[in-house]
Amino acid sequence: MADSHQTLRCPACGEEMKKIFIPSQGINIDICTEGCGGIFFDNREFAMFDEKHENIDEIIKAVENKEFQKVDESLPRYCPACGAKMVKNYASIKKEVQVDDCYSCGGKFLDHGELAHIRSQYENELERSNDVLKFVYNEVGKEIASVEAVAEKGLKRRSLLKKLFDTLILD
Ligand SMILES: [Zn+2]
Ligand SMILES: [Zn+2]
Structure with a gap:
């Protein structure tokens, strides 16, 4: 799916997500900077950031030193890009972190702190x-x-x- 320029609504808290430009990859990541701190990745974007050596300075800058609202992770979530109901999946075989996947467009939503956790696993x-x-x-x-x-x-x-x-x- 092409990098979209439309403003997305956070699937966890409903706030407008902010587009954060990642120069190293030339893409925008949608981050819920005013609400819950969640991050939405388009199809394939996530693979650019899930490993330790991959640079996430811009993402960290967007969320550091901020208080985010707590969200109920058990509520159903709908993909901010295409509207399909998202499905919870473990991020890895370790079964420590659950992320929301959109099987329709390949989008992925991570709650605040989950990206750091996933990156620390391997x-x-x-x-x-x-x-x-x-x-x-x-x-x-x-x-x-x-x-x-x-x-x-x-x-x-x-x-x-x-x-x-x-x-x-x-x-
Ligand atoms: Zn949010
Ligand atoms: Zn979707």
Whole structure:
């Protein structure tokens, strides 16, 4: 989705969001500077800022030393760019931070403080994907173990039946 110049309304508190220009990327990020401190990223914008080494000085400048209003994170949120209902997803396999995703336009909304939290979780993208791999590996491992357990149970049952069968035949 192209960088939009329309003013967005914060999906968490309803305040008008402010466009903060990020020179290093040549894009605008929408930040709720007058309300709750939330940040809205267009499709793909978020990937430019979720790693520690990526510069977020402009975002920090826009929100530092400010008191933001508390918002109820359990209320439904609607994408400020396209109006679709947003869906809560964990930002990573660590399951510590939930962000709001718009499946319609790819937008992403983060409450105040969540960006810093997400950036602190991993050193870089490699670490992040390794964590996903580790998770998948463990899940697959559990799956295999349970399949083996079922197969083993099946074998036991079969041998029991066989024993029963043998007994009947012998009788
Ligand atoms: Zn807000
Ligand atoms: Zn949207």
